[in-house]
Amino acid sequence: MNNELFEEIINNVNKNNGLTKKTSERLVNNLIIDKFALDNFSKQLNFIKDNFSICPICNYYQIKNECLICSDETRNKNVICVVASQLDVNNIEKINKYKGLYHVLGSEINLNKKRSPSEINFESLLSRIEKNTELILALNATFEGELTTNYIYQLTKNMNINITRIAKGIPMGGSLDYMDETTLESAFKNRKKYEV
Structure with missing residues (x-):
């Protein structure tokens, strides 16, 4: 893989709060090596994208447009x-x-x-x-x-x-x-x- 492309991917992953550059590098490396883990990770990200959002009242998570805190x-x-x-x-x-x-x-x-x-x-x-x-x-x-x-x-x-x-x-x-x-x-x- 082109080293510049690898670095660009790591830098983009590293923009997420809580991930150091080293952690981002390891994550990307593991996902390249293990296609099963990559598929699972991709499914989880899509699940989050499709089902989770932020509650407009308390700003906690909503699942399928329902806040489990506010609706309790x-x-x-x-x-x-x-x-x-x-x-x-x-x-x-x-x-x-x-x-x-x-x-x-x-x-x-x-x-x-x-x-x-x-x-x-x-x-x-x-x-x-x-x-x-x-x-x-x-x-x-x-x-x-x-x-x-x-x-x-x-x-x-x-x-x-x-x-x-x-x-x-x-x-x-x-x-x-x-x-x-x-x-x-x-x-x-x-x-x-x-x-x-």
Whole structure:
């Protein structure tokens, strides 16, 4: 294979979040070698393309245009957990204790990466808040997470709602992606009223 073509494919695969150049190189190499794995991978990608989308309400996944979170009548509609990404929802759901709704911002404010508040999903969050809403702020314990948490607090502090934050059992600089289920469960259990 032409080396430039191989490099171009790797660079395109590497554009996906979470894949290093080395991981992309190994993935492409394995798919070239194993045609069975390539066929399965291709089928899974097509299944995702045909069946998955983003919920227009909470920004989590929809399967065949139905959000399993928003459509679940057993969930507490008065509690909204605000997270940065869909992966954060997946991690919280694994503890199987939280029974409220979610709001996925899609990112956190990050001035270095030019992610300003105008590019983050705050407006749709505000439109979901009612007088008996509790907002649980479950953003990452990083500078960007703190900045975003404070921004949401400033937007909502005069709405007369209950604003809580997951406990700081999550270390500063830590991402929800890497938290074990026990730490996450404890953080939710020990949440407290958010104040600046």
